[in-house]
Amino acid sequence: MTFNFWINMNNLLYRLRRRLAIPRASWQMAVLGLLGGLAASVLIVSFLLFIQFLKDLFSQLIVEFPFLTHNTPLLGAVIILLIATSLGLKYYRLGIPFVIYRIRSHNGSMPLKNTINQFIGAGISVASGFVVGREGPAVHLGAAGSGWVGHWFRLPNNAIRVLSASGIAAGIAATFNTPLAAVIFVMEVVLKEYKMHMAVPVLLAATCGAIVHGFAFGDGHDISSAMFGQEAQFMLNSLPAISWKLAGSLLSLGITLGLLSVIFGFALNRVTTLSYHISLRWRLLLAGSITCLLTWWMPDLGITEMEAITMQLDGKLAASTIAALFFAKMVATTVALGLGIPGGIIGPLYTLGALAAGCFLAVMSNYFQWDPALTPLFLIIGMGSMMAASLHAPMASMIAIMEVTNSPSVMVPAMLVMIPAQLVVSQVFNMPSMFVQQMKMQGMSYAQSPVVMNLQKTGALAMMETNYQWLDEVKDLHQSKGHLLAREEGEEHDRLFFIDPSNGERWRMEGIDQQSSLAVAYQRLRRARKGAVYVYGDSREQLLGIISWQLLAQYLHEEVS
Numbered sequence: 001m002t003f004n005f006w007i008n009m010n011n012l013l014y015r016l017r018r019r020l021a022i023p024r025a026s027w028q029m030a031v032l033g034l035l036g037g038l039a040a041s042v043l044i045v046s047f048l049l050f051i052q053f054l055k056d057l058f059s060q061l062i063v064e065f066p067f068l069t070h071n072t073p074l075l076g077a078v079i080i081l082l083i084a085t086s087l088g089l090k091y092y093r094l095g096i097p098f099v100i101y102r103i104r105s106h107n108g109s110m111p112l113k114n115t116i117n118q119f120i121g122a123g124i125s126v127a128s129g130f131v132v133g134r135e136g137p138a139v140h141l142g143a144a145g146s147g148w149v150g151h152w153f154r155l156p157n158n159a160i161r162v163l164s165a166s167g168i169a170a171g172i173a174a175t176f177n178t179p180l181a182a183v184i185f186v187m188e189v190v191l192k193e194y195k196m197h198m199a200v201p202v203l204l205a206a207t208c209g210a211i212v213h214g215f216a217f218g219d220g221h222d223i224s225s226a227m228f229g230q231e232a233q234f235m236l237n238s239l240p241a242i243s244w245k246l247a248g249s250l251l252s253l254g255i256t257l258g259l260l261s262v263i264f265g266f267a268l269n270r271v272t273t274l275s276y277h278i279s280l281r282w283r284l285l286l287a288g289s290i291t292c293l294l295t296w297w298m299p300d301l302g303i304t305e306m307e308a309i310t311m312q313l314d315g316k317l318a319a320s321t322i323a324a325l326f327f328a329k330m331v332a333t334t335v336a337l338g339l340g341i342p343g344g345i346i347g348p349l350y351t352l353g354a355l356a357a358g359c360f361l362a363v364m365s366n367y368f369q370w371d372p373a374l375t376p377l378f379l380i381i382g383m384g385s386m387m388a389a390s391l392h393a394p395m396a397s398m399i400a401i402m403e404v405t406n407s408p409s410v411m412v413p414a415m416l417v418m419i420p421a422q423l424v425v426s427q428v429f430n431m432p433s434m435f436v437q438q439m440k441m442q443g444m445s446y447a448q449s450p451v452v453m454n455l456q457k458t459g460a461l462a463m464m465e466t467n468y469q470w471l472d473e474v475k476d477l478h479q480s481k482g483h484l485l486a487r488e489e490g491e492e493h494d495r496l497f498f499i500d501p502s503n504g505e506r507w508r509m510e511g512i513d514q515q516s517s518l519a520v521a522y523q524r525l526r527r528a529r530k531g532a533v534y535v536y537g538d539s540r541e542q543l544l545g546i547i548s549w550q551l552l553a554q555y556l557h558e559e560v561s
Helices: 002-020 027-064 072-087 095-106 112-128 135-152 157-176 179-190 196-217 223-227 230-237 244-275 280-297 305-313 319-338 346-364 372-391 394-405 408-428 434-441 450-455 518-525 549-560
Strands: 468-470 483-489 494-499 506-508 510-513 532-536 543-548
Touching: 002 027, 027 072, 027 112, 027 135, 027 157, 027 196, 072 112, 072 280, 095 135, 095 157, 095 179, 095 434, 112 135, 135 157, 135 346, 157 179, 157 196, 179 196, 179 394, 244 319, 244 346, 244 372, 244 408, 244 434, 280 319, 305 346, 305 372, 319 346, 346 372, 372 394, 372 408, 372 434, 394 408, 450 518, 450 549, 483 543, 494 543, 510 518, 518 532, 518 549, 543 549
Parallel strands: 468 483, 510 532
Antiparallel strands: 483 494, 494 506, 532 543
């Protein structure tokens, strides 16, 4: 009875794998998207609770040892270094650039030790006072948590790639409670395409992330409720009409934020490049020391994007303080991320954008009569526009602003700021996204052949052929009813050959795992442009089917035409 049960389960899993190898929308992928989103959300919520635990722990240490008041970043750097050394420095590539690289080049597979480094290291860096965000670790952990579901079922790599992308959406939604912006971010920045079979599981995973967030922290624990009280929300919902004079101010703000994004990107690029060949030990200690000095000079250095807006709306920050805080946070973020502290860049970009908009308003109010009712609009748009320009993600930024404010009226003025900011960065200065810059500097190849990218979307199980015969079963080559194979027994393992029935020519066959995509078969056969590869199951002895070069060529021709 038990034996039959496992046979039936294996048959069901095999049919599931063959179904998911085809890039089409299906209820199976939708269910797996929910499971992956749930796994990612639980991991992210655990990470957020871990950060809160560490913050409480550092607070107790400061009470016991007052000299740590402004020195916790250096202590955090030492702990991060010890953890990274114990796990192995080769597993220290972390964050959103690493995730994008793994999805493009390794079908979303996230090494376990990198994920552990990300969970513990990023938790310590955020809690100890480094100016880094939570969303970078959330993206990494979300992709890992959801991708592990696919690996546990041994799904085709094209399905695992979609599951990893779903985990990213769940991670962002579980962190910021902005599920729609999370979906757009995945499509715009990570996958860079929109396909229905990808969109459905990503949408469900993001929804799952938002639900788990609400269940864990309550409906009031999100950016919009923490950032905007009832008074600020009323101001956003009752904005005056956008005049041509205000449109000019918005365009000017966009150009200003674009220039600041260029400066920030250039500084981060230079710090990363100059420190790349320095030992990680000295990089982390230097980052901790500089952050400690900046904290001594600017005690409010660690304010979040929520606090940056609420403190400006409450009038707690003078214009000179806003400018000094902007400069200090830009330097602190550049140093932390450029020298290798684990953490995200979106949170700091939000804060820098809000502070930059505050500086802009302080300068503009000296020359024009300013309506204070418009202040929340400029601050929230500045927050999103800095991210849009730096990461080349205008759609995700606009949707995030709308979700945060719960006010569709911010969309038109937001576009008047984001479009010039994006054009300044991408067209005037020809600067790529910060994620792309970081990948290039770390030697992670981003560009791929369009043929390979297209073949990655289909699993080998979907296209393999099973109409083959063994040579010892056929007396005449021309009598074969399908592809003809031959086996040559060796001392260590059997060798399989693909035989061309037209001329009897033999081609040695390489094996590919059942999880492989058609891109793997293409890379094995593209040099000779003849022959075939065989697809094996749980072991190399379990032959499932073959993929010939002729089949691949026909598939590519159909895709192009």
